Amino acid sequence: MSVKVELSRRSDFPLLENQPELVYLDSAATSLKPRSVLEAERSYYEECCANIHRGLYRMSEEATRRYEEARHSVARLIGASDPDCCIWTSGTTDAINLVAYTWGEQNILPGDPIVLTGLEHHSNLVPWQNLATRQQARLRWIEPRPDGTLELDNLDELLEGARLVAFTWVSNVFGSISPVQEICRRARAAGATVLLDAAQGVPHLPCAVEEMGCDFMAFSGHKMLGPTGTGMLWSRRELLEAMPPFRFGGDMIREVWRDRCTFNELPFKFEAGTPNIAGVLGMGAAADYLLDVGMANVRAHELDLLTYARECLGSLEGFELLGPPLDQHSGALSFVYRGIHPHDLATLLDRENICIRAGHHCCQPLMRRIGMSGTARASLSLYNIRADIDRLAVALEKASQVFKGVLF
Amino acid sequence: MISDDLYREIILEHYAHPRCKGKLEAPTFRQDGVNPTCGDAVTVELDVKDNRVVRAAFEGVGCSISLASASMLTSLIEGKTLDEVRELAATFKKRMLNRNDAEPCPEQLGELEALDGVRQYPVRVKCALLAWNTLLGALEEAL
Structure with a gap:
């Protein structure tokens, strides 16, 4: 992907337009959202805010259609041939x-x-x-x-x-x-x-x-450019059919008597209650967005950034990357730098408008295993550019000045 | 070493050369504390005689703010009665949670005033308080 394409993609993300000085390097925690995702959520509430699978009027039919279309989009993104095997979850x-x-x-x-x-x-x-x-x-x-x-x-x-x-x-x-x-x-x-x-x-x-x-x-959903509170479970039909339901209530049933009920077919058997409809439509739009860019292009762009980051940051004195060889590397760069505690780094980088994650990354047993209390982590997505890495490198060197004479 | 509103010289000095770091031989009280959001951990040990802290020590892993705060804590409480220690801890906690800049730092806090800048970084207040909450945990046993 050329730099030109990268920049045009950046303008798809309102947050980057609203905060042009921001360097967002925490996409492994949650990604930014493109305009089409926000639009899918907004238009549901403004154009067809009806419950799904119930109403006998056109607006409800339209909401149901969009909801199931979103399922098809995410199924396409992951290469699932049967959308009924794709269960919406909250994450x-x-x-x-x-x-x-x-x-x-x-x-x-x-x-x-x-x-x-x-x-x-x-x-x-x-x-x-x-x-x-x-x-x-x-x-x-x-x-x-x-x-x-x-x-x-x-x-x-x-x-x-x-x-x-x-x-x-x-x-x-x-x-x-x-x-x-x-x-x-x-x-x-x-x-x-x-x-x-x-x-x-x-x-x-x-x-x-x-x-x-x-x-x-x-x-x-929220790590793949979609809204928070969305996600999916995919499985094989025979496994899903043999499994009992997880949550019980409306929409997951076929017939209900006072003392018993029969369950709905896949995928609805696992989708009790009114779901996060707007969120699902947003996640569908996120899948469409990624399909439009092409996941091979996303990977190629990230590999280019990772290659550049490993070179550029790796040349800083006292920078140590904790990670695999490049061909097995995706998304996140964990590192230690000049003995500076990751939290101190995160605070100092925040002052330069750079968002990174610091700490145990919800992996406490792993941190114990590698003998660390935490790492600093910069993580990438398709909207990041080489200039973000340059800014990180400069800010790291600036941060190190605070601890000069203290740690080294 | 350059210094600013958060990383004041006193803080960096305590971080580079912590006071009272280590273990006591047979502490009267010993308490472990962790900050679950970041994984930082500190252990506070106290030798108490006649209701007075004779010696204090800490060990731990953490950022400059949490370790400097632990170092200041242990050096400040030696010689104080348990009631005085509790009062100091309460005053410090109250100060850390108060973001109003117009109010002057209570004189009683002494060099802890150096941690005043942390109040502008809400996520780091927990770092500054880790050792103090651990100390209060240790003192609960003393009741």
Whole structure:
């Protein structure tokens, strides 16, 4: 993608227009939203603010049409051939909890091993920890190396008897890309079901969910240019049909008597109550936006930025990148700089209008494993440009002046 | 070393050369504190005799603000009665949570006045208070 295209894309993001001095490098926490996403939400409330799947009037039909069209858009983005297998959730956490409370309760038995990696965000760890406690199951760990890549030499051993393998596509701390197909292939050969946490993958990498080999995939709307409070669970039809509902109430039923009910078909069986309709339309618009740019172009642009950032920041005295080799790198750059505590760095960079994340990144067990209390993290998206990296480099050097004579 | 409203010289000095850092042999009170939002952790230890802090020490990992605050805390409370320590902690906490610049810093806070600038950075107030909340936790045992 040429610089010209990058700049035209930047003008799609009202926040960048409103704050031209801002350097936003925290997209792994949440991404900025393009105008089309905001417009999709606004137009729902202003043009067809009716409930879905109920009304017998045209405005309700229009709302239902937009809602289901959004599902098709996100299905296209992830390469899912059957939109009925794409369940709206409030985010990745909600999607993972859905699986833990339905499939997990049915299939995880006392003593069963659940295999996780040491890279997991709390959202793909705590639900399984809690399930393991409820079902007296055991957790096993694929260990990360210090650069965020995974140690797979003992994977077959870990997979022995495993019922479930849950792991992240891309680490939110290191930006390291997991070898998804290899882990899925070996896990399924060992008889395990696989859940992929794609929260940091879908916004950055081309996705063909049916070819990746996982059984479940969870991701969020707000990290892929969509609104907060949106997300999706994808799974295979036979798994979803065998699972009990997660939440009970309106819209997820077919017929209700005083003492019993029958459940609706997919995907509605898992979508009880009036959903976040405006949010869903926004997430659909975000998927359309990404499809329009093309995920291969998004990846190419980010690789260009990562290459530049690794060069430019890497040449600063005392800068140490915590991350994988470039070809396995996506999205997030974690680093330490001249011994300055990440919080001090974040405050000093904020003064220069640069937003980075500092701390444990919701990965406390990982931080303990690498022997750190936290890192500084700059994370990228398609609206970032090389000039953002230049500004970061200058601001880091300026920040270091505060601690000259104190730390070095 | 350049200094500004937040990173005052006294703070950086305490950060570079913390007072009372380490462990006591047989502390009367020992308390661990963590800041769950950032993972910073501090341990405060006190030797108390006749209701008076004879020695104080801290250990921990954290940013310049949290460690400088811990260092100031331990050096300030030595020799004070437990009631005086509680009062100092209460006064400091109240000051940190008060963003009104017009009010002068209470004289009682002494060099803690250096942390005044932190009040303009709400997310960092927790850093400045970590050691103090940990201290108050330790003193609850003393009641």
